[in-house]
Amino acid sequence: MQEIHIPPACSVRPANLSDDDALGELDRATWSPLHAVMPRPQPPYSPFFDDRHLPEDLLVAEAENEEGETGIAGYIRVVSPTPLPCNSHVRQIQGLAVADWARGRGVARTLLRAACAAARDGGANRMTLRVLGHNAPARALYEAEGFVVEGVLRGEFFLEGRYVDDVLMGRSLAP
Template identity: 55%
Template sequence: MALDVVIRPARAADEHEILELHRSTWSRVSEPGPKRPPDAALFDERHPVEGFLVAEHGRGVVGYIAHAPASPLASNRHVRHIQGLAVLDAARGSGIGQALVEAACAAARAGGARRMTLRVLGHNGPAQRLYRRCGFAVVGVLPEEFLLDGAYVDDVWMSRSLSDRDGAAHP
């Protein structure tokens, strides 16, 4: 990762930059839902600012990751779920995505979580490779779960243990 990139907790003031980053990186390769309108709110009850980490370069946000409890159930409190990840196109390939995933896993572990889960579209090979490098494994596939631009796309579920990791990068 570039030495001048800092991973930090998001602040309410980052909302506009994170939304712009999300809109600029949105594609059917990574998103089954519609593109967010420019005036959409990002932080809300389901997506509190405390669940976001950002990668900052200089004075600008070049990446973000969002994670939250996997469900509202107390019996499931030990599991966190990655809700979104984006890196500015110009910053891709520099290790920022992996640093964000590892930072989210470390924050979840520090909060008492034992497992991190996520969902990724079956045709998003680059994201699946990133998650595998970070220690995630496929735990299930919902075949043809989404119809995107006339093609059926699998919903791939991935998971990683947090209880046996030391926070180091994974091969």
């Protein structure tokens, strides 16, 4: 019987500016109409980080890839949904991606849990997100992690020839 190599679990850390190229490549490689409402990125590519996408808004997962090297396995982006002081207790997930080679290893779940813990540690008591209605795998993950559907914008997007719902989900960050 052939020995199976099972890589160790991933570690999570804050993103930094030097992750720009790797995160940009990951973002382009994981683009899919299952979760993206923007068109597929085309060259010339813009930097991953810009005025609206800052390193301090991201957590990065690192894991051992097929070659035995440690690489970026995924990221999650969490921001305040508005600049309003009365909304400062809420954080919103505005991006989650996992490299193909890292799928099925718990990377998305690890990132989601780390993001909720970091938001709670930062004073938030609620986490929200938006997910496309046809993205069953993401919806199942979010539900398994305590998120509930709080609203549905029916037919909010027209993607690849059909109307797709925008599902609003949220959860408490109370321990």
